Amino acid sequence: MSTTAADVRSGGSKDIGSADRRFRLEGLGLTLVIIALGIMFTLINPRFASIDNFLNILTQASTYIIVAMGMTFVISKAGIDLSVGSTLAVVTCVFFGFIDGGMPWGLALIIMFALGAFLGAINGLMVAFLAVPALIATLGTMVAYRGIALLHSSGKLYYGLPPEIVWLGQGRLFGIPVPVIMAAIFVAFCWWLFNRTRFGLHCRSVGGNREAARLAGVPVSRIEILVYTFMGVCVTIGGLIWMARIDGAQATLGTAMEIHVIAATIIGGTSLFGGRGTIYGSLAGAILLTMLNNALVIAGVEFFWQLVAIGVIVVIAVTVNNVRENRIVWLDTLRARRKQAQRGARAA
Amino acid sequence: MSMTTEALELHQPLLSVRDIDKSYGGLRAIDGVSLDIEGGEIVALVGDNGAGKSTLIKMICGALRPDGGEIFLRGKAIAFGSPKDATDAGIETVHQSLGLVDTLNVPENVFLGREKTFRVLGLFNQLDLSAMREETRKLLERFGISVPTLNEPVFRLSGGQRQTIAISRLLLSEPSLIIMDEPMAALGVDEGRRVMDLVVNLRDQGIAVLMISHNLEHVFKVADRIAVLKNGRLVGVVATSDASRESVVSMITLGTA
Numbered sequence: 001m002s003t004t005a006a007d008v009r010s011g012g013s014k015d016i017g018s019a020d021r022r023f024r025l026e027g028l029g030l031t032l033v034i035i036a037l038g039i040m041f042t043l044i045n046p047r048f049a050s051i052d053n054f055l056n057i058l059t060q061a062s063t064y065i066i067v068a069m070g071m072t073f074v075i076s077k078a079g080i081d082l083s084v085g086s087t088l089a090v091v092t093c094v095f096f097g098f099i100d101g102g103m104p105w106g107l108a109l110i111i112m113f114a115l116g117a118f119l120g121a122i123n124g125l126m127v128a129f130l131a132v133p134a135l136i137a138t139l140g141t142m143v144a145y146r147g148i149a150l151l152h153s154s155g156k157l158y159y160g161l162p163p164e165i166v167w168l169g170q171g172r173l174f175g176i177p178v179p180v181i182m183a184a185i186f187v188a189f190c191w192w193l194f195n196r197t198r199f200g201l202h203c204r205s206v207g208g209n210r211e212a213a214r215l216a217g218v219p220v221s222r223i224e225i226l227v228y229t230f231m232g233v234c235v236t237i238g239g240l241i242w243m244a245r246i247d248g249a250q251a252t253l254g255t256a257m258e259i260h261v262i263a264a265t266i267i268g269g270t271s272l273f274g275g276r277g278t279i280y281g282s283l284a285g286a287i288l289l290t291m292l293n294n295a296l297v298i299a300g301v302e303f304f305w306q307l308v309a310i311g312v313i314v315v316i317a318v319t320v321n322n323v324r325e326n327r328i329v330w331l332d333t334l335r336a337r338r339k340q341a342q343r344g345a346r347a348a
Numbered sequence: 349m350s351m352t353t354e355a356l357e358l359h360q361p362l363l364s365v366r367d368i369d370k371s372y373g374g375l376r377a378i379d380g381v382s383l384d385i386e387g388g389e390i391v392a393l394v395g396d397n398g399a400g401k402s403t404l405i406k407m408i409c410g411a412l413r414p415d416g417g418e419i420f421l422r423g424k425a426i427a428f429g430s431p432k433d434a435t436d437a438g439i440e441t442v443h444q445s446l447g448l449v450d451t452l453n454v455p456e457n458v459f460l461g462r463e464k465t466f467r468v469l470g471l472f473n474q475l476d477l478s479a480m481r482e483e484t485r486k487l488l489e490r491f492g493i494s495v496p497t498l499n500e501p502v503f504r505l506s507g508g509q510r511q512t513i514a515i516s517r518l519l520l521s522e523p524s525l526i527i528m529d530e531p532m533a534a535l536g537v538d539e540g541r542r543v544m545d546l547v548v549n550l551r552d553q554g555i556a557v558l559m560i561s562h563n564l565e566h567v568f569k570v571a572d573r574i575a576v577l578k579n580g581r582l583v584g585v586v587a588t589s590d591a592s593r594e595s596v597v598s599m600i601t602l603g604t605a
């Protein structure tokens with residue numbers, strides 16, 4: 001081992017790191033909410049609690065889970081990506097276009113992934129090199145990519161995938177739907193990437209303090225491009241599963257997906273202000289939203305009311321986070337005033 | 349004091365800044381500054397607020413590109429494209445206030461930009477969290493500061509604890525030049541003394557230290573030479589042993605050597 005300057009002398013305080021918590025139960029609250037909701041839905045409608053419905057929910061959630069993984073990296077980097085739904089439409093329609101043109105599915109798949117990464121990288125390049133705020137850059141590509149999807153497919157409804165691809169969406173392995181297995185593997189991979197690799201750490205550092213990260217030697221622009229590219233790849237995997245599940249695609253696929261995915265990520269506890277995120281939270285958030293949707297459908301609630309519900313949930317989730325992080329100044333002032341009043345009353 | 353040309357050719361200062369300039373819009377933050385730093389000496393950089401001290405050191409450590417002039421390290425011209433290039437060349441820096449990422453925990457901050465990793469499956473690099481945590485604990489022990497939590501985001505820590513964490517980053521490698529922008533600003537008496545001990549200790553190991561400070565008491569206690577900046581220009585460089593505090597104060601305020 002090489003000796004660094006640190007080895008020269010030691011001694012001094014012994015209590016460094018002594019108060020660290022061993023087990024951090026982050027995301028416990030959300031898990032409890034999911035269980036409570038599950039029990040509630042079951043009481044309302046016993047059909048809800050069946051294994052089939054459970055696997056069904058996870059299968060439905062798989063695309064959102066996978067895209068929410070990418071979104072966790074993007075938001076932790078203090079970015080945002082509104083173009084995920086449009087990107088999903090482009091890659092699936094282009095894939096179908098190639099299949100319809102007689103291209104072997106393996107080659108079409110490779111092109112599909114390259115395209116997804118490329119569309120994501122365009123977002124990253126705009127953010128990193130043109131200093132366009134992520135909200136504006138991806139708002140622009142959200143509209144532009146949707147336009148490309150519409151131009152490409154000119155309103156066509158695609159269907160009829162090769163059986164190998166359909167298996168990815170509809171097949172089962174040991175009784176478990178393939179999309180669920182793929183999502184599970186991908187979540188495990190993303191947890192590792194986020195918490196145990198340089199890439200994950202650098203995303204969080206750029207999101208926490210861009211200038212400090214740069215001064216510490218983090219290649220900030222490269223991370224920005226990489227994180228949006230990774231987002232594009234996540235969308236492609238999610239899109240692959242989605243089109244395989246329904247064996248079809250059209251240019252409007254994935255409309256309003258961004259709000260669902262961003263909602264799942266924020267509900268999970270990833271900070272919109274950047275710097276902090278949780279993979280488990282995003283997974284739980286995506287499952288929670290799908291479960292809610294599923295319950296609303298079983299209960300016969302209209303689709304438009306479901307949209308209203310999701311909007312309300314997002315605002316509540318952000319508010320809860322803000323309360324937890326003491327971001328709401330007037331609430332803090334109120335709390336302090338009340339304490340002072342109490343103390344005054346006790347003194348009197 | 350005069351040197352023959354031969355001696356001049358033989359002798360290379362560790363760091364040599366030649367006629368360097370930097371403007372922000374119309375403001376000349378640094379205006380034709382030249383400064384030499386030898387191995388194993390402590391140079392204090394002093395001057396009023398806004399004199400250009402931070403700007404000057406940012407050009408040396410690769411965070412800013414000079415508009416004009418040259419910087420030599422051991423006689424070789426350098427043009428750092430990023431702070432990482434400077435650390436790779438053996439220049440370590442603690443910045444004023446911008447040192448840490450608030451949302452990361454202590455070891456993540458200490459090792460940011462040069463993480464310890466190991467290989468998994470012979471393919472991927474995984475962060476070696478326990479090694480980083482262990483080394484962080486060793487580093488912080490040197491400063492005798494109490495940091496009860498290493499796993500929490502550093503915004504929960506006190507100003508002095510944060511300052512110490514930023515300084516401890518310096519000791520990760522074997523630098524030849526250490527730059528500190530007001531390292532003692534947030535520290536208590538005891539912690540400040542330990543940092544000064546550290547600075548002297550580093551100098552005795554042959555490492556050069558360039559230290560910005562507003563505290564003249566500290567400066568006179570540890571520095572070998574004092575460089576004074578005013579309005580982006582170098583007023584002069586004096587040896588601490590030849591200088592009185594009054595003369596340095598008048599250099600800072602009046603700009604006259």
Ligand SMILES: Nc1ncnc2c1ncn2[C@@H]1O[C@H](COP(=O)(O)OP(=O)(O)OP(=O)(O)O)[C@@H](O)[C@H]1O
Pocket residue numbers: 372375377395396397398399400401402403404444
């Ligand atoms: N990024 C910037 N953009 C514009 N002007 C800047 C920038 N950074 C510094 N300046 C200006 O350059 C001048 C020198 O600033 P600098 O930070 O180098 O001062 P300093 O000597 O470090 O002061 P202090 O002791 O207060 O830290 C100041 O007038 C400041 O306003």
Ligand SMILES: [Mg+2]
Pocket residue numbers: 401402403444529
């Ligand atoms: Mg300064």
